[in-house]
Amino acid sequence: MTRHRGTALVVAAITASVAAGCGAEVESAGEAGTVTVDRCGEPVEYTTPQRAVAYEGGSADKLFALGLTDHVHGYVMPPANPPVEESPWASEYAEVEFLSDDLLNRELVVDADADLVVAGWNSGFSDQRGITPEILDELGIQSFMHTESCFNYPGHPEQVTPFDGLYTDLERLGRIFGVEDRAAEVIAELRERVDAVRSQVPAGDPVPVFLYDSGTDQPFTAGNQVPPNDIIEFAGGRNVFADLDERWTQVGWEAVVQAEPEVIIILDYGDQPAEDKIEFLRTSPITRELPAVRAGNFYVMNYNEGISGPRNVDGLEGFAEYLRTLRG
Structure with missing residues (x-):
């Protein structure tokens, strides 16, 4: 999805x-x-x-x-x-x-x-x-x-x-x-x-979410010091790298695999379209068996919803709606 x-x-x-x-x-x-x-x-x-x-x-x-x-x-x-x-x-x-x-x-x-x-x-x-x-x-x-x-x-x-x-x-x-x-x-x-968003979070355990910024050898993702961490939490998810006291940071694919994310947020920016990032995740032997990839649970987030600014709240509303639809 x-x-x-x-x-x-x-x-x-x-x-x-x-x-x-x-x-x-x-x-x-x-x-x-x-x-x-x-x-x-x-x-x-x-x-x-x-x-x-x-x-x-x-x-x-x-x-x-x-x-x-x-x-x-x-x-x-x-x-x-x-x-x-x-x-x-x-x-x-x-x-x-x-x-x-x-x-x-x-x-x-x-x-x-x-x-x-x-x-x-x-x-x-x-x-x-x-x-x-x-x-x-x-x-x-x-x-x-x-x-x-x-x-x-x-x-x-x-x-x-x-x-x-x-x-x-x-x-x-x-x-x-x-x-x-x-x-x-x-x-x-x-x-x-x-x-308003937080009041509508469905009951149950938070959904494990991995934010994929970029990178093929090693992925860049969101630690707990950048807006997507709050977006994920407030929408009813759990950033699988919320324990990293970092902003945008590099991790290993092994850690992503161990986290078993059920949803992947694709941060959309630059000259690599979000569709290309999704195709990489679907075809890479390291990531193609991730729960989120097998289910097709990708959410594309606009770059300006992920960096500090008023559009963070737009990103929250959009992602929360996606999670509610997914759970429904």
Whole structure:
């Protein structure tokens, strides 16, 4: 039973229309001001940004959901991301500048005259590529890191569950931009949707679920520090690698076989279609006898539902519906 998410798009579109209709509530956000907000575990003083740059869909989505399109100069969208035209915030993306389809780098941010960069630690910001919050601080450019990515941030680690990280980011961004009321509304809406899903989880043992990100020699999967872990749990499943205190991590196929997953989530992104990943699992002598593969229990999850952002809740709703159908 291969299932691509469908109804979740409708819910996402409704959420986007609500956000788009709240522009009048954030017009005052442009007034200059300063506020101290934690960046991971470090208190940082922020001045209200006017030319924010967002890296990947999750960053931009958080800003757009808060009605901050007028404060976003542009976005960097590497090829792994699905087309922005498919986003529930497609009209907001169209209003700001597409800066690059490359990885985040310092020259790009400087050339854009950015006054805030929103990204994750090791998913945007990187020691290896020479773009870190500390480096940007020295350049006079503010930065904001996804709380979900902070647990291994050097010097100022912060560890929360992934969905709590999403709510924390929206609250902190609301304070930085002076739209606390709007942030509270968005968080309340998301929490209500999550609670509705959790109240409908069927009785019985959680279904063992393996998330397949990529990799043939060894698979990449989701540990307990990324949104799919919460998505799986809240929908009534059990991430078979929930004991790994990691974000996206590599495991061995032997561990996957031993876990005997009954459902496999395929994270859909990049230049390898989800159908190709499914075909690999069906034909590989290592995986073709997995319970999920024998039963054809594949669920295709959009990339932007798997990384930290408001669309995590769309992913939860879609996957929970799939599990309910499977059990029914």
